[in-house]
Amino acid sequence: MIQVSDTRKGFALSIVLWIVAGLLLGIAYIGSLSKENLHLNRMLQDKLASQIMAENYLQALKFYMATADYDSQKLVNRLNEPKLPEEIYLDGRTYVLGDVTVSLRDFSGMLSPAVLYKSLTQPSQRELRFTIRDSLADWLDTDNVVRLNGAERAYYRLQQGAAYQPANMPFLQSLDELRLIKGIRDIDPKKWSSWKKQIAYRPKGVNYMLVGADYLSALLGISLDEAKVLVELREKDKVAFGSTVRRYAGFNDDILDMRISKRVKIIITAKKGLSKSRLEVTLDYNGINQKLFTVSDYRVY
Numbered sequence: 001m002i003q004v005s006d007t008r009k010g011f012a013l014s015i016v017l018w019i020v021a022g023l024l025l026g027i028a029y030i031g032s033l034s035k036e037n038l039h040l041n042r043m044l045q046d047k048l049a050s051q052i053m054a055e056n057y058l059q060a061l062k063f064y065m066a067t068a069d070y071d072s073q074k075l076v077n078r079l080n081e082p083k084l085p086e087e088i089y090l091d092g093r094t095y096v097l098g099d100v101t102v103s104l105r106d107f108s109g110m111l112s113p114a115v116l117y118k119s120l121t122q123p124s125q126r127e128l129r130f131t132i133r134d135s136l137a138d139w140l141d142t143d144n145v146v147r148l149n150g151a152e153r154a155y156y157r158l159q160q161g162a163a164y165q166p167a168n169m170p171f172l173q174s175l176d177e178l179r180l181i182k183g184i185r186d187i188d189p190k191k192w193s194s195w196k197k198q199i200a201y202r203p204k205g206v207n208y209m210l211v212g213a214d215y216l217s218a219l220l221g222i223s224l225d226e227a228k229v230l231v232e233l234r235e236k237d238k239v240a241f242g243s244t245v246r247r248y249a250g251f252n253d254d255i256l257d258m259r260i261s262k263r264v265k266i267i268i269t270a271k272k273g274l275s276k277s278r279l280e281v282t283l284d285y286n287g288i289n290q291k292l293f294t295v296s297d298y299r300v301y
Contacts, residue, residue: 054278061084065264111200132182132183136181177201207260213230262284
């Protein structure tokens with residue numbers, strides 16, 4: 001009978017143990033991969049579900065807005081399905097509806113280019129303030145006559161070396177176009193980034209029933225504290241607020257009114273499990289091209 005030495009036995013046993021350990025590590029690794037895959041699949045399913053939830057609320061809002069009554073501040077629809085409230089204010093306030101939040105802001109309550117020079121500057125910044133005002137007007141008009149503090153083709157081509165000229169169109173085409181204009185391009189990037197989200201580049205008028213205290217302060221040329229008092233008055237007594245606002249020297253009835261534009265920026269956030277989706281879209285209910293509404297700026301995050 002062949003005798004196996006203790007050394008060889010120990011060596012063989014160590015090999016077996018290493019093999020077993022390797023197999024156990026492999027099993028553990030495969031198990032971890034399965035858990036990771038399961039976790040990833042669950043996240044993907046939750047993400048898809050949250051996007052579907054957001055889209056469902058958008059479809060509900062399309063019907064809600066098409067059949068609602070409007071006033072200077074809000075939509076009213078008592079015939080809508082229960083998932084949406086009977087009244088929705090168009091000033092950007094957030095409505096929490098379970099795992100979904102909804103926010104609507106009419107463009108008439110957002111920053112208008114017509115008064116942008118007041119919002120982006122302080123009263124003490126007179127030169128910059130009038131530069132923005134006149135340069136925006138020069139950018140939109142169809143002539144090449146330079147206003148006192150404005151800029152036409154020569155400024156952009158010769159002084160700035162810019163590869164573009166004034167648009168000479170009555171409406172801005174995008175927010176990025178604003179940043180090209182003399183004066184606005186000189187605004188501090190952080191300040192511009194903050195204000196940019198509040199700008200509606202199409203409407204000319206401003207609905208003072210929808211604006212916040214900071215914007216109202218700039219529009220009327222009053223202190224922020226005074227504007228906050230006015231906003232509180234608006235919540236209590238709309239008639240008294242309207243008559244009070246009209247008495248201010250800074251009130252301009254060519255720009256300020258109480259009309260909504262029916263062009264609404266909608267933000268919907270939906271949560272499902274481990275995931276969240278954000279839907280941003282603009283609906284325009286002005287009957288363009290014989291359509292009930294048009295959809296633009298559709299983005300999903």
